[in-house]
Each structure stands twice: as C-alpha cells, then as structure tokens.
Amino acid sequence: MKLLRVGPAGGERPCVLGPGGRVFDLSSLTADIDGAFLAGGGAERVRSALAEGRLPEAGPYERVGAPVARPGKVICIGLNYSDHAEETGAVPPPEPVVFLKASSTVVGPDDEVLVPRGSVKTDYEVELAVVVGRRARYLSSPEEAAGVIAGYAVANDVSEREFQLERGGQWDKGKSCETFNPLGPWLVTGEEVGDPQGLGLRLWVNGELRQNGSTKDQIFGVYHVIWYLSQFMVLEPGDVVNTGTPAGVALGRGPDAYLREGDVVELEIDGLGRQRQRMGQA
Numbered sequence: 001m002k003l004l005r006v007g008p009a010g011g012e013r014p015c016v017l018g019p020g021g022r023v024f025d026l027s028s029l030t031a032d033i034d035g036a037f038l039a040g041g042g043a044e045r046v047r048s049a050l051a052e053g054r055l056p057e058a059g060p061y062e063r064v065g066a067p068v069a070r071p072g073k074v075i076c077i078g079l080n081y082s083d084h085a086e087e088t089g090a091v092p093p094p095e096p097v098v099f100l101k102a103s104s105t106v107v108g109p110d111d112e113v114l115v116p117r118g119s120v121k122t123d124y125e126v127e128l129a130v131v132v133g134r135r136a137r138y139l140s141s142p143e144e145a146a147g148v149i150a151g152y153a154v155a156n157d158v159s160e161r162e163f164q165l166e167r168g169g170q171w172d173k174g175k176s177c178e179t180f181n182p183l184g185p186w187l188v189t190g191e192e193v194g195d196p197q198g199l200g201l202r203l204w205v206n207g208e209l210r211q212n213g214s215t216k217d218q219i220f221g222v223y224h225v226i227w228y229l230s231q232f233m234v235l236e237p238g239d240v241v242n243t244g245t246p247a248g249v250a251l252g253r254g255p256d257a258y259l260r261e262g263d264v265v266e267l268e269i270d271g272l273g274r275q276r277q278r279m280g281q282a
Contacts, residue, residue: 001016001017001043001046001047001050001189001191002016002017002186002187002188002189002192002273003015003016003017003026003033003043003046003151003186003188004016004017004033004064004065004067004184004185004186005032005033005064005065005066005067005069006023006058006061006063006064006065007063007065008062008063009063009065009107009108009111012065012069013025013027013061014026014027014029014030014031014032014033016046016050016055017186018050018055022057023057023058023061024050024055024056024057024058025055025056025057025058025059026046026049026055028049028054028055028056029045029055030042030045032069033067033069033187034068034069034070034238035070035071035072035236035237035238035239036237036238038068038131038132038133038134038150038237039133039134039135039237043133043189063110063111064108064109064110064184064185065107065108065184066106066107066108066109066182067153067183067184067185067187068106068131068153068183068187068238068240069238070103071103071106071131071238071239071240072103072236072238072239073100073103073240074102074103074105074106074181074239074240074241074242075098075099075100075101075229075235075240075241075242076098076099076100076101076127076157076175076241076244077096077097077098077220077225077241077242077243078097078099078171078244079092079097079219079244080096080219080225080243080244080245081213081217081218081219081245081246081247082217082219083213083217083246083247084244084245084246084247084252085219087248087249087252088249088252092219093219095228096220096225096228096229098229099171099172099175100175100176101157101172101175101176101181101242102172102176103240104176104178105158105176105177105178105179105181106182106183107179107181107182107183108182108183108185109182109184109273109274109276109277110182110185110275110276110277111179111182111277112179112277112278112279112280113180113182113259113265113277113279113280114177114178114179114279114281114282115259115260115261115279115280115281115282116160116163116177116282117281117282119162119163119177120162120255120258121160121161121250121251121255121258122158122161122258122259122260122279123158123159123160123161123249123250123251123258124156124158124159124203124205124210124211124249124250124259124265125158125159125203125211125245125249126154126155126201126203126211126245126246126267126268126269127154127155127156127201127242127243127244127245128154128155128196128199128201128222128242128243128269129152129154129183129240129241129242129243130149130152130196130222130225130226130240130243131149131150131151131152131153131187131239131240132148132149132226132235132236132237132238132239132240132241133148133149133150133151133237134147134148134150134237135148135234135236135237136148136226136229136230136234136235137230138230138231139226139227139230139231141227142221142223142224142227143223144227145222145225145226145230146190146223148226148235149190149222149226150189150190150237151187151188151189151190151192151193152187152188152190152193152196152269152272153183153184153186153187153188153240153272153273154183154184154185154267154268154269154272154273154274154275155181155182155183155240155242156203156265156267156275156277157175157180157181157242157245158175158177158179158180158181158182159174159175159180160174160177160180161174161250161251161258177282178282181242183240184273184275185273185274185275186272188271188272188273192271193271196215196221196222196223197216197218197221198214198215198216199214199215199269199270199271199272200212200213200214200269200270201213201214201215201245201246201267201268201269201270202268202269203248203265203266203267203268204265204266204267205257205259205263205264205265206263206264207264210248210249210250210257211245211246211248211267212248213245213246213247213248214246215243217246218243219244222243225241225243229241259279261279261280261281262279263278264276264277264278265277265279
C-alpha cells in the first residue's frame, strides 16, 4: 500500500494510491498520516476502507507533500555503503555512524531545495528512508525490528559539506539547513516492499547519472540499523531513519559537482517512486 499527502504546504490531505493510479482521500479516517495514525492501526483501516470502496477520490491537486507529517526526529546513518566510505576517504565503520537532522528539514519530494547562504559545497544523497510505526526501545534482535517499521520512502539527505566537515567538526549543522530532507512521494508499507536489502537507488543531476547503487551493499542492513538505534534512543511512531547513501556524491567527485542554484536533481528507488527538485537560493 502506498500512502501519500497532497495539497499546499501546511494544508496537505492524507491519501492512498489505489488501483489504476487513482488517489483516494483518507480524511474520513484520519486527520493526517502521522505517528498517532501509524501506531493506532491506521494502515489496516485504510486497507479495509479501500477494499470495500468506501473512500472518495481525492480530486485534482498540484503538490505532493512528505508522506509523513511532523516526524519527531530524523535520524541518519553515515558511511553505510563501503563504496561511499571509500570515495570520502573514510574507513568503513565498525558500528553505525549516527547523527540527527532537524525534523523541520522534511519537505515534499518535488519541493524547491534551497542552497544555503554562504554555501559552496551543497551536496545530494539518495537514501532509503525507514518510517517507524511502533515505539521501539531496546529491541532484542535485528529480526524484531521488522515489526516496528511502518514502511519505506525515498529521501534526499541534502548536505552542505563545508558546514558539516570544516566548520567545527559537528555534522548536524551541515545537514539541518531548511529544505534539506525531501521525502516521498509515498510511504510504501513493508509487505509491499518485501526485502529492503534488494532495492536499487539512483540519482541524476541535470540529467547526468551520479549515483547508481543497491541497498544490498549496505554495511549495516535496515533491520540491524533499527535494532542498533533502539539501544541508544527510543524510536517513536512517525520518526524517520535515513539509512545511508551509495557512492557518487559531489564530495567524492570534486568541486564542480556541487549543486548550484538552477540545478535539477532527480532520484528514485525501486518500487518507492521518484523525486525531482530544482535548486533555489536561500
């Protein structure tokens, strides 16, 4: 099942993608697709209503928002593909590298992304995002993690490398600039995705293929990451976990590869949809 939110920023309506690509409005079932909806069995209610034909079509809309409203936190895993670690000159880590992004970075999949003021190294990263569906605290094993995942989405973990690496050694400020986490277009539930370790990821800048990888090459798989995080923090329904990016980022390509105002970034993950952003200026 593919859940989405459509409408102007701040006024999105919860929806579901039905047969034949038709979009159905979920407003009769929930005010939004958020942590309370995910934790309260919202997906099952949607399945029943869709199967019984009880949902009205959404009608025309101009914008798709992030598929999850107001995530409490956005947790990221760095250097989680060996080829990406190699291109950045880093040693593959013995444990997941964890950092946070401000939840206010989350925007729609096709919204404008802003190059920060003073930026010279704005970068792109196609990533598989995991959306938490149940509270997770000290999970006993990676296998248990599958039961707390609501679904998956495409994320662009936009980064400013000078802010991240050259301005005090603290990653978060190079990751938390406004608009730096386009998410969506859909939240695809786990039973539709199947094995999250077999998904292709691709990203283009101005039509040039820059990243082309697979989640099978992750150093730490999705279930391991969720289990690991639960040993250090409580994961709440609606939280988003970005699970790392494959090789091909601008940091590994050189100064001419960084993003500038007017550039167009497109990215996709198998079965999870496609994003397209035009770079603006903050």
